[in-house]
Amino acid sequence: MTLYQNLADRLQGLIRDQVYPVGSRLPGVRLLSEQHGVSVSTAVNACRELEQRGVLEARPRSGYYVRQPALVREPPRVARVSRKPRRITGQERVLQILQSVKDPRVVNLGAAVPAPEFMPVASMERVYHSVLREERRRCVGYEFPPGAPELRTQIARRLAGLQCDVTPEEVLITNSCQESVSIALKLVTRPGDTVAIESPTYYGLLQVIESLGLKALEIPTDPEQGISLDALTLALERWDVAACVVVSNFSNPLGVCLSDTRKQALLALLEKHKVPLVEDDIYGxxxxxxxxPRPLKSWDRKGLVYYCSSSSKTLSAGMRVGWLVPPSGQQERAEYLQFINTVSVNTPAQLALARYLEKGRYDHFLRQLCADHVRGVARMTERVTQLFPAESRVSRPAGGFVLWVELPGDVDTTNLLEDALRAGVSFAPGALFSASGKFSNCLRMNCAVKWDNRVEQALVMLSRLL
Incomplete structure (x- = not known):
């Protein structure tokens, strides 16, 4: 734990003990640094950390104040799921939700697509302009697999910072994280095979499994602890599982992050049964x-982890650049599969992403972006708690920008969506996140929206429909 996190924990303890009650102003950062024997920058970072936790709020030219704590709802329950592998059905509704993003009459709370206000639009525009000006001849051609060398180098460097022993030669550029997952599953499965997945899980994964003719074996997932290792152990002992797919950091839709201990235990379990792990780290x-947090890949010593990620949730959803790091010996086959899928990944996008990462702006931007998501998730949680039925349960995501809401009674959110779209608001119904149609009384909400009166009205309208 860093110095600023230690200071943040101490200050949060003082707030909890009413040394600094709700509404009171914290001492200035210079005074805090003197009181606690740390640098001013450490005090600043500690206050920013508490702001991200929702404990403090910054007021212009005034300082940091203790926030009124929001009402807290119980987290969603762990659902009982089918104990046998199943074919995927019922994913046709996804396209309707995604198409609603483009409809100016609909407030998008359904697709996990950040609003442009959450992206570095101006910076990316400048980078694209410089790439198109300086690399114009290269930009009009194909950048065949494995992709642009400079981008693969930047990705390998970032993974090295996360304790992953990866070289640029091992990185394959893809069109998206979803394509990376698809290629990884093609490398380790055949049609008819069984894949173990979290439940609930991202509906895009279910679409990939369906398209490859695979069966899904749902493993119960706790909204605070992650995938059940006990249930996975029983599944591996009972069924012939060809692969396991896990969103290790800030899963979609629950937002849960596996602890380092559980990550290592999961990897040891899969190593014991010789089951490959496809790791989706798009929200990491x-x-x-x-x-x-570290990826599971950082502990992989047996070559079981196929690491997948993308820039679509941080820099640009439309850039469509992802990457796959397969184990040693699989690169050539992975490159061929990427080639027959789409021939090449957009060349200007690859070069623009490489240049943006090379300039060293990414980490600075991430700090601001994460603070924006903290505010967005906190505000959405607060309004859902105030407006939705009292018995509703709301997830407490550790990262990302989506909320998972479990509604009381026999509400069917799939049917509810039709009325909601007519009223000008979209959400993702819970049944889409299950191979067996579970979670029909749940929904997922996108918090990365520009907060304005339209969003407020949409939430009020949705609460009335409920």
Whole structure:
């Protein structure tokens, strides 16, 4: 734990003990640094950390004040799921939700697509302009697999900072994280095979499993602890599982992050049964507090982990650049599969992303982006708690920017969506996140929206429909 996190914990304890009651102003950062024997920058970072945790709020030219704590709802329950592998059905509704993003009459709370206000639009525009000006001849051609060398180098460097022993030659550039997952599953499965997945899980994964003719074996997932290792152990003993797919850091839709201990236990379990692990780390750069967690890949010593990620949740959803790091010996086959999928990944996008990472702006931008997501998740949680039925349960994501809401009674959110779209608001119904149609009384909400009166009205309208 860093110095600023230690100071943040001490200050949070003082707030909890009413030394600094709700509404009171904290001492200035210079005074805090003197009182606690730390540098001014450490005091500043500690206050920012508490702001991200929702404990403090910054007021312009005034300082940091203790926030009124929001009402807290119980987290969603761990659902009982099918104990046998299943074919995927019922994913056709996804396209309707995604198309609503483009409809100016609909407030998008359904697709996990950040609003442009959460992206470095101006910076990316400048980078694209410089790439198109300086690399114009290269930009009009194909950048065949494995992709642009400079981008693969930047990704390998970032993974090295996360304790992953990866060289640029091992990185394959893809069109998205979803394509990375698809290629990884093609490398380790055949049609008819069984894949163990979290439940609930991202519906995009279910679409990939369906398209490859695979079966899904749902493993119960706790909204605070992550995938059940006991249930996975029983599944591996009973069924012939060809692969396991896990969003290790800030899963979609629960936002849960596996602890380092549980990550290592999961990897040891899969090593014991010789089951490959496809790791989706697309949300790893978006913690709502604390440092960026390590990927499972960083503990892989047996070559079981296929690491997948993308820039679509941080820099640009439209850039469509992802990457896959397969184990040693799989690179050539992975490159061929990427080639027959789409021939090449957009060349200007690859070069622009490489240049943006090379300039060293990414980490600075991430700090601001994570703070924005903290505010967005806190505000959405607060309004959902105030407006939705009292018995509703709300997730407490450790990262990312989506909320998972469990509604009381026999509400069917799939049916509810039709009325909601007509009323000008979208959400993702819970049944989409299960291979067996579970979670029909749940929904997922996108918190990365520009907060304005339209969003407020949409939430009020949704609460009335409920």
């Amino acid at each position: 750069d978006l913690p709502l507090s604390g440092p960026r």
